[in-house]
Amino acid sequence: MIRWPQAAAALVAATALLAPLAHAQLLIGQTAGFTGPVAAGVQETTDGAKLYFDAVNAKGGVGGQKVELVSLDDKFDPKLSAENARQLIEDRKVLALFLTRGTPHTEAIIPLLNQYNVPLVGPSTGAMVLHKPARKHIFNVRATYQREAEKAITHLASLGITRIAVVLADDSFGADGLTGAQRGLERAQLKAVLEERFDRSKPDFAPITAKVVQTNAQAVLMIASGVAVVDGYAAFRAAGSTAQIVTLSNNASTGFAKSLGANGRGVIVTQVFPNERSINFPMVREAQELAKARGQEVSPAMLEGFAAAKVMVEGLRRAGPKPTRESIDAALDGLQKFDLGGLEISYSPTDHSGLDFADLSIIGTDGKFRR
Structure with a gap:
């Protein structure tokens, strides 16, 4: 027979053990120009990423842990990009970097990726220098x-x-x-x-x-x-x-x-992604449904962030119950024929290029992109 004081103590002990799991978070870092000349695009790509991260977290996260995106503003300054990346890696201990913006800005953080073996998923730049030859820690999603x-x-x-x-x-x-x-x-x-x-x-x-x-x-x-x-x-x-x-x-x-x-x-x-109104693409349909529930409208930039977030989450899922920088890197390196929702992406140690989709649009009288 368990007495009440003993039962209470056992309950407290169990709660203490479970608490770290309930509050555990998978920290992902981002440095991008939230102010400055690219602010509008950066905000929209980030909104698209959060649309997917929030949906994943609402269903319990990845392995019971929520994905938290820590975003820092680099004002579209490559020097500040590098400093932000250093803070995220050294001080915040992020598992990966994500959705950086700008070619010289992303180039500026490569030494840190190599020094700390940190993967970077979905840089919002199509620079060939990030594609060929394959950069060990950079996993591109969009075309060049x-x-x-x-x-x-x-x-x-x-x-x-x-x-x-x-x-x-x-x-x-x-x-x-x-x-x-x-x-x-x-x-x-x-x-x-x-x-x-x-x-x-x-x-x-x-x-x-x-x-x-x-x-x-x-x-x-x-x-x-x-x-x-x-x-x-x-x-x-x-x-x-x-x-x-x-x-x-x-x-x-x-x-x-x-x-x-x-x-x-x-x-x-x-x-570099299908028409944001092409619901024949499951990824577009998924993004539209999630955005509609929030009273938002999907833009091409949001689709880029949404797709990058899907790749990031898949890397976390495949990295094991306790993801590390190294296990995420290895998981993505072996990602083959992953269906984003009508678009297939694969990586290997010699190819981190991602998608090759390219199309044209024209801005209409209503300010929307038409294909």
């Missing part, structure tokens, strides 16, 4: 910028457009996209009428605008962040240019479309 830029040029050429200008940020992101654009031009047997770089931190579009008008460019591919594209496009229009504006999927956010204002209609934006 080179693939997008090449597809954009091919599309313009198919429309009979021959006078194409390329305007790009003078950094590793711009150079990467330019390589894809040049490949597309070569295949179309064309040469750019203009290739102009600008300082990412202090863009001056006045001299570039004069050259765009002088060359009578029919289309301008802008490889830059959202704010720069908005400012450049406004400058071109104010100078009388009627060139078709094309930009890459780093600007595939509702916030970018809104920031264009009246200039938005007709702007072409490449995409």
